[in-house]
Every structure is written in structure tokens, then in C-alpha cells.
Amino acid sequence: MHIPFTLQFINLLAALLLLVSFAMLAQRRILSLVNLFAWQGALLALSTFIVAYSSNQHHLYYSAGLTLLLKVLLLPWLLHRLMRKLNVRWDVETLINIPTTMLFGIALVIFAFNLAAPISQLAEGITRGLIGIALACVLLSLLMMLTRRKAVTQVVAFLSLENGLFFAATSATQGMPLVVELGIALDVLVATFIFGIFFFQIRETFDSLDIGHMEKLKDD
Amino acid sequence: MIDLQLLALLLIPLLGGGLLAVFGSRSWAAELNSLMSFLTFAASVVLTVRVIDSGPQVAFSEQFFIDQFNVFLVALTAFVAFTTSLFSRPYMRIEQHHGKLTTGMLHLYYSMYQLFTFAMLIALTTNNMGIVWVAMEAATLTTVLLVSLYRTPASLEAAWKYFILCGVGIALALFGTILLYFAAERVLGQGGTALLWTHLNDVKGELEPTVLKLAFIFLLVGYGTKVGLVPLHSWLPDAHAEGPTPVSAVLSGLLLNVALCAVVRSKVLVDGSLGNHFAGNLMMGFGLLSVLVASFSLFRQKDIKRMFAYSSIEHMGLITFAFGMGGPVATFAGMLHMTVHSLTKSAIFFAVGHAVQKVGTQQMDSIRGMLQVSPTVGWGLALGTFAILGMPPFGVFASEFLIITTAMHEYPWATPILLVSLGVAFAAIFGKMQPIVFGETTAKPLPHPPALVPVFVHLLLVLMLGLYMPPYLADWYRQAAALLG
Numbered sequence: 001m002h003i004p005f006t007l008q009f010i011n012l013l014a015a016l017l018l019l020v021s022f023a024m025l026a027q028r029r030i031l032s033l034v035n036l037f038a039w040q041g042a043l044l045a046l047s048t049f050i051v052a053y054s055s056n057q058h059h060l061y062y063s064a065g066l067t068l069l070l071k072v073l074l075l076p077w078l079l080h081r082l083m084r085k086l087n088v089r090w091d092v093e094t095l096i097n098i099p100t101t102m103l104f105g106i107a108l109v110i111f112a113f114n115l116a117a118p119i120s121q122l123a124e125g126i127t128r129g130l131i132g133i134a135l136a137c138v139l140l141s142l143l144m145m146l147t148r149r150k151a152v153t154q155v156v157a158f159l160s161l162e163n164g165l166f167f168a169a170t171s172a173t174q175g176m177p178l179v180v181e182l183g184i185a186l187d188v189l190v191a192t193f194i195f196g197i198f199f200f201q202i203r204e205t206f207d208s209l210d211i212g213h214m215e216k217l218k219d220d
Numbered sequence: 221m222i223d224l225q226l227l228a229l230l231l232i233p234l235l236g237g238g239l240l241a242v243f244g245s246r247s248w249a250a251e252l253n254s255l256m257s258f259l260t261f262a263a264s265v266v267l268t269v270r271v272i273d274s275g276p277q278v279a280f281s282e283q284f285f286i287d288q289f290n291v292f293l294v295a296l297t298a299f300v301a302f303t304t305s306l307f308s309r310p311y312m313r314i315e316q317h318h319g320k321l322t323t324g325m326l327h328l329y330y331s332m333y334q335l336f337t338f339a340m341l342i343a344l345t346t347n348n349m350g351i352v353w354v355a356m357e358a359a360t361l362t363t364v365l366l367v368s369l370y371r372t373p374a375s376l377e378a379a380w381k382y383f384i385l386c387g388v389g390i391a392l393a394l395f396g397t398i399l400l401y402f403a404a405e406r407v408l409g410q411g412g413t414a415l416l417w418t419h420l421n422d423v424k425g426e427l428e429p430t431v432l433k434l435a436f437i438f439l440l441v442g443y444g445t446k447v448g449l450v451p452l453h454s455w456l457p458d459a460h461a462e463g464p465t466p467v468s469a470v471l472s473g474l475l476l477n478v479a480l481c482a483v484v485r486s487k488v489l490v491d492g493s494l495g496n497h498f499a500g501n502l503m504m505g506f507g508l509l510s511v512l513v514a515s516f517s518l519f520r521q522k523d524i525k526r527m528f529a530y531s532s533i534e535h536m537g538l539i540t541f542a543f544g545m546g547g548p549v550a551t552f553a554g555m556l557h558m559t560v561h562s563l564t565k566s567a568i569f570f571a572v573g574h575a576v577q578k579v580g581t582q583q584m585d586s587i588r589g590m591l592q593v594s595p596t597v598g599w600g601l602a603l604g605t606f607a608i609l610g611m612p613p614f615g616v617f618a619s620e621f622l623i624i625t626t627a628m629h630e631y632p633w634a635t636p637i638l639l640v641s642l643g644v645a646f647a648a649i650f651g652k653m654q655p656i657v658f659g660e661t662t663a664k665p666l667p668h669p670p671a672l673v674p675v676f677v678h679l680l681l682v683l684m685l686g687l688y689m690p691p692y693l694a695d696w697y698r699q700a701a702a703l704l705g
Contacts, residue, residue: 057410118430119399122406131402138395142388151380158387165394173402177415180350184394187357191387194361198368198380205373214377217458 006054010171013047014133017167018109021140024160025105026098030088033156034079040163041071048170059178060170066185067166075159075192079152082196088152088209095147105140112136119172130171137164151202151209155195162188222270222286223279229263229294230341232256236334244327250309253330257298257305260337264298267291272696276703278347278418285347285418288700289555293344293481296559300473300566301337303674307570308333308466310671314577315464317667325369329464336362336470340478350415352482353390353397356446359475360386367463378458385455386446393442393482399435400489403428417485424492436490436499439483440506446479448533449540450510460529461582465573468525472532473566477558480536484543488704491546503544508637510537515641518648523582524572527652528565531608534645535561538638542623543704545630551701553622560615560682564607567678571600574670575656584652589661598657600675605653607682609646615685 020040027033045067052060096104116132141161145154166184169176176184199209206213236256243249268291271277276287286294312329315321321329339362343355360383368379397415404414407426413419420427441452448456460468483503490499514534521527535557542554574597579587591598607614620642627634 115434119402119434122428122431135395138391145384145388154384158384158391161388161391165391165398168395169398169401173398173405174410176350176398176401177348180348180354180415183351183354184357187354187361190361191357194364194383197365198376198383201368201371201376202380205371205376214373214380217374217377217381217462 004054006050010047010050010130013043013050014130014167014171017043017047017163018133018136018140021137021160021164022102022105024156025101025140025144028098030083030150030152030156031080033153034076034083037079037156037160037163038072038076040160041067041075044163044167044170045072047167048175051170051174055174057174059181060175062178063170063175063181066181070185070189071159071163074189078192078196079156082199083152086152086199086203086209088150095149101143101147104143108139108143109136112139131168134164134168134171137167140164149210151199155192158195159188159192222267222277225263225267225270226279226284226286226345229260229267229298230338230345232260232263233334233338233341236260237331237338240327240331240334244330245323249326249330250305250312253333254302254305254309256334257302257337260341261298261302264295268295272692282413282416282418283347283351284345285416286345287703288696289484289703290344290481292555292696292700293477293558294341296562297337297340297344297474297478300562300678301340301470303677304466304469304473304566304570305333307469307573307671307674308464310668311466311570311573311577312464314666314668314670318577320370321464329366329369332362332366333466333470336366340474343478344481347416347418349397349400349417349420349485352485353394356393356443356479356482357387357390359478360390360446363463363467363471363475366467367459369464369467370462372462375462378455378462382455382459385452389442389445389452391442392438392445396435396438396440396442396486399431399438400486403431403435403493417489420489421492424489425495427489427493429494432490432493433498436486436502439486440499440502443479443482443486444506444540447476447483447536447540448510449506449537450513450533453510453514453533456533457526457529460532461523461526465525465569465576468529469566469569469573472529472569473562476532476536477562480539480543480558483540484704487543497546500544500546503540504631504634505544507537507539507541507544508634510534511541511641512537512637515645515648518645521648521652522584524576524584524587524656525569525582527584527649528568528572528608531645531649532561532565534641535565535608538620538623541634541638542626545623545626546704547626547630548698548701549622550626550630551704552697553619553626555697555700556615556685557619557623560607560619560685563678563682564604564614564616567600567675567682568604568608570672570675570678571597571604574666574672575601577666577670584656587656589655589657589659591657592659592661594670596672596675597670600672600679601653602657603679604675605649605657607679609649610642613683613686614679615682618686618689 048064112135113132144157339358
């Protein structure tokens with residue numbers, strides 16, 4: 001079967017995206033984590049661009065540009081700035097050790113592929129089979145959120161979760177309508193700002209960004 | 221055409237948010253907040269009358285869609301947002317007097333209050349399932365800083381939990397929306413119309429069932445987190461207990477309804493596509509579990525706002541169960557229960573807010589004899605408790621009665637679970653509220669007179685809905701129930 005070049009390229013990018021997700025899961029340093037997040041954004045922008053080129057969907061070019069601007073430049077810059085101000089560069093402690101987390105991650109990927117199998121059968125053209133990878137990225141980000149203790153890491157995980165969703169939208173459906181995508185981008189941007197405000201409030205109150213301090217509210 | 225009315229409804233709170241962002245620290249900000257909320261309510265009344273007269277309509281090149289179902293929620297939302305703004309005027313001043321809030325915090329509160337109303341109204345009126353998602357996320361973003369308004373360690377923890385859990389939940393809902401679009405695109409083609417609910421509803425029989433099944437699971441889990449369905453509810457009691465009371469009132473009375481509206485809209489599509497009762501069954505399951513878990517959790521509560529937050533989970537579970545059953549009677553009962561629960565629960569939060577201000581603590585052991593301190597607060601609490609527990613002749617009794625009799629008829633196995641849960645909830649809440657209302661007091665007087673008119677207006681409406689349902693209202697609900705099927 002002849003597979004067009006663009007499809008091969010998108011498949012390659014999807015594999016790289018999954019690889020970056022795993023790298024983030026294994027990463028202990030917050031600084032490198034943000035850099036990996038920027039790489040994830042770059043891969044996302046590139047794959048969106050290629051989908052736009054091969055399917056001739058003009059609005060996807062805007063999406064690709066928006067991704068580049070927001071996720072490769074603006075958000076990593078904001079996060080770096082925040083970390084400089086808050087002086088959090090130290091290593092991240094995880095709740096479960098890294099090798100165990102990776103094993104969980106592999107199980108999640110298999111689960112995601114199984115879940116997405118009936119849908120992938122329906123996909124046409126260049127997008128077949130990418131939903132599984134997108135879902136796997138989403139689940140890996142969720143796992144990262146569950147296993148990390150630092151507030152900053154949880155936010156990076158939240159943003160990378162959004163990256164996985166965006167990849168699902170572009171790869172599986174060739175992009176949501178532009179108005180929806182703009183709305184989502186705005187929400188993510190505002191959310192990041194609010195996270196930033198939160199960091200300061202949390203540090204002011206608890207003298208630390210470790211969310212272990214925030215497990216006081218219980219039913220009793 | 222309803223373009224003008226709709227535009228007014230949406231622009232007034234947006235304008236209010238802008239004005240209060242500028243003038244929020246002035247001494248008359250509270251009055252401006254109430255005025256903007258009143259104008260929003262007036263616009264919603266005009267819109268409601270138009271829609272009831274002339275049926276479901278689309279506006280602004282089909283981007284908005286109003287039918288009897290969502291216009292009922294629009295009217296309810298605007299009304300409770302207005303009465304809550306009346307309540308919050310003296311309440312927040314007393315908090316400021318007690319030194320809990322600064323002018324800067326109030327500034328944030330007022331402008332976010334209006335933007336929150338705006339986000340909820342967009343989520344209700346939009347026809348685009350993608351914009352529903354955007355607006356729901358915006359509703360979280362506008363309230364998260366309000367939950368942490370007091371800047372206490374507990375309120376920060378509650379807000380962080382709210383933000384992360386609802387953020388993750390709603391991200392899953394986005395995945396569900398993407399899957400929905402994926403299925404729709406194959407029928408409706410690329411571009412703008414494939415996410416419009418009216419178009420999806422027209423072709424729901426042709427949508428790919430396997431995809432929609434998976435999409436609904438993601439949508440239910442996602443929006444269900446915001447509804448507060450068990451086991452995704454853990455943010456809700458914290459956020460309600462630690463945020464300022466007016467915020468608890470609007471979260472509990474309004475936001476949960478709006479999220480449930482999104483679930484119901486998705487359910488209509490999915491069950492239409494599958495041709496069976498898959499989505500309905502899932503909703504019934506989650507609903508029953510929520511009712512059961514929440515009512516048994518009521519016993520363990522020591523904080524009064526936490527207890528009523530669990531009661532909200534219980535009632536949302538009941539409403540989800542009713543919509544899950546489907547059919548004209550159950551849907552009618554679900555809508556009625558949404559109305560009476562919103563009115564009663566916000567009234568209770570108003571009364572609780574003033575009671576807590578008098579005593580200075582939310583611990584139920586320390587709140588005693590409110591009837592002695594202030595007959596109005598005491599009676600507000602007593603009547604509100606009776607109403608929320610489903611005592612006749614209040615409206616909650618009527619809707620719960622309808623839900624349970626329908627369940628007996630259609631799903632007999634569910635009836636004992638419902639009855640036991642309601643019984644347990646009754647015992648728990650009644651047992652805890654009795655000494656709070658009666659008994660000896662330790663409270664101190666307030667620096668500003670409390671606003672209790674909204675409490676009694678709400679309870680009076682609930683009483684009226686229990687005793688006599690005006691025919692046009694019954695007609696309206698019936699039409700809406702018929703639309704949802």
C-alpha cells in the first residue's frame with residue numbers, strides 16, 4: 001500500500017509526541033520539564049501545519065500559528081518567568097518512583113490504543129490511527145498530575161494535557177471550527193495567568209509550593 | 221426574531237463586568253452589581269416571554285439556540301443571580317466590617333460575579349457544543365479566585381482542588397466534544413455547522429454509534445465533575461464551605477444546573493443516535509450513586525455549609541436520575557426539581573450566611589438557638605430546612621414525589637435506594653438543624669441589618685410551586701419536557 005509522505009511525517013510526529021510525553025513523565029527537574037513542554041508545543045504546531053497543508057484547510061494554518069505563539073513561546077516564557085520569580089528550580093519529588101510510573105504509563109498507552117481501536121477504524125485519509133496516540137498523551141498527562149507534588153509541575157501537566165487534546169482535534173478531525181479553537185486558546189491563557197496568581201498566594205500562605213501542605217480539608 | 225433580546229441578555233452582564241472592573245472599589249459598587257443583575261433578569265424575562273410565545277428559535281447565524289428548556293434555566297439563573305446580588309450587598313459589607321475582606325477583594329468579587337453570570341448565560345444559550353465547553357471553563361475560571369477570596373490556607377486549598385479537578389474534568393469533556401465533532405463531521409461535513417446542536421439533533425440517527433458512546437462517557441465524566449456527581453464530587457464541599465456565602469449560593473443553585481444542562485443536551489443526541497437507553501442508564505447510575513453516597517455523608521458533617529453542599533450533591537443526583545429516566549413525566553419532574561432546589565438551596569445559604577456571621581463560626585456545634593437571636597434568620601433556616609427535606613406543602617415535595625412515583629412505575633428496583641437515601645438525609649439534616657434553630661444562643665448582633673427578603677421570596681415561590689402550579693408554567697415545562705423526549 002502506498003502511504004503518502006505527509007501521512008508518514010504526521011505519524012512520525014505523533015510518535016515523537018508520545019515520546020516527549022514519556023520524557024516529561026520521567027523528568028525530575030522543573031526547568032527541563034518546561035523545555036519539554038515547549039518541544040511538545042513545537043511538534044504540535046508542526047503537525048498542525050502539515051495537516052493544514054495536506055488537507056488544504058486554511059483555518060488550520062491559523063491554528064498552527066496560534067499554537068506556535070502560545071505554546072512554544074508565550075506559555076514557556078511565562079512559566080520560566082514565574083519560576084525565576086518564585087525561585088523554584090529544584091528537583092521534583094514524585095509520589096511514586098519513576099520506573100513504576102513508567103510501567104503505569106505503558107499500561108495506559110495500551111489501554112488508550114484499545115479504547116480508540118473501534119474509532120480508528122472509521123477515520124479516513126491522513127488521520128487514521130492517531131486518536132490512540134492523542135488519547136495516550138492525555139492519559140499520560142493525567143498520570144503525571146496524579147503523581148507529582150509540586151504545584152508548578154501539576155500546571156505543566158495540565159497544559160500538556162491540553163496539548164494532547166489539541167492533537168486529537170487536529171489529527172482526528174482536521175481541526176475544530178476556528179471560533180471554538182480561539183475560545184479554547186483564550187481559556188488556556190487565562191487559566192495560566194490564574195495559576196500564576198495562585199502560586200504567589202500559595203507561597204505567601206504556606207511558604208512553599210508543595211501541595212502536600214494542602215491536604216487538610218477532610219470530612220470529619 | 222429574538223436577536224435583540226438575546227444581545228441584551230448577554231451584553232448586560234458583560235458590560236457589568238467591565239464597569240465593575242473599573243468602579244469595583246467605589247462605595248456604590250454593590251448597588252451597581254445589583255442593578256446590572258436586575259437588568260439581566262429583566263432581559264431574561266423579556267426573552268422568556270418571546271420564546272414561550274413563538275417556540276424554539278435560533279439567532280446570530282444559528283450560533284445561539286433558545287428553546288423552552290434552556291430559556292427556563294436562563295430565567296432561573298438570572299433571577300437567582302439577581303436575588304443573590306441583593307443578599308450579598310449587606311453580607312459582604314458585614315464581612316468587610318469584621319475585617320475579613322478588603323476593598324480590593326470586593327472589587328475582584330463584584331466584577332467576577334458579573335462575568336460568572338455572563339459565562340453561565342453563554343453556556344446555556346449557545347448552540348455550539350464547542351462554545352458550551354469554552355463557557356463552562358470560563359465559569360470555572362471566574363469563580364476560582366472567588367473561592368479563595370478570604371486567602372486563608374483552607375480556602376486556598378479548596379480553590380486549588382476546585383481548579384485542578386474541574387480543569388481535568390472539563391478537559392475530558394473537551395475530548396468528548398472532539399469525538400462528537402469527529403462523528404458529526406462525517407455526516408454534516410467540515411466546518412462550522414458540525415458542532416451546532418440543532419444540526420446534530422436533526423441528523424442524530426445517522427451519527428456513528430460507537431463513537432458517540434465513547435464521546436458520551438467522556439462528556440458525562442467531564443461535565444459530571446462540575447455537576448458534582450459521585451465519585452467526581454470531592455471539590456464541591458470544599459469549594460462551598462470555604463468560599464464566601466454568596467458564591468456558595470450561586471455555585472450550588474446555578475452552576476451545577478448549567479453543567480447538568482450540558483449533560484442533558486449530550487444525552488438527547490447520544491440516545492437518539494444509539495436508539496437505546498445507554499446514556500440515560502449511565503445518568504441514572506451516576507445519579508443514584510450520588511444520592512446514596514451524599515445522603516450517608518451528611519451524618520459525618522460538622523461544618524454547616526459543608527453539610528448543605530453534600531445536600532446539593534444529593535439533589536443533583538436526584539435530578540440527574542430523573543433526566544436519565546427520561547419520558548415526559550420524569551423530565552418535567554427533573555426541571556421542577558431544578559427550579560425548587562435552586563431557589564431553596566440559595567435561600568438556605570443566605571440564612572446560613574447571616575447565622576454564621578452572628579456566631580462567627582461554621583461549626584454546627586457552636587451555632588445554637590438562631591430563633592432566639594433573630595426570628596427572621598431562625599425562621600429562614602427552619603423553613604428552608606423543611607423545604608429542602610421535601611416536606612409538603614413545599615415544591616420539593618411535589619417534584620420528589622413525581623420522581624419517585626415514576627421510578628416505581630418504570631424502574632421499581634431504584635425506589636428503595638431513593639427512599640432510604642431520602643430518609644437518611646432527612647434524619648441527618650433534621651437532627652443537626654433542630655438545635656441550631658431552637659435552643660440557647662451565644663450569638664452577637666450584626667453591624668448592618670441582614671438582607672432576608674430574598675430568603676423569604678425564594679421560600680414563598682417554592683411553597684407556591686408546591687401548592688399551586690400556574691397553568692402557563694406547567695404548560696411551559698411540559699413543552700420543554702416534550703422537546704427533550
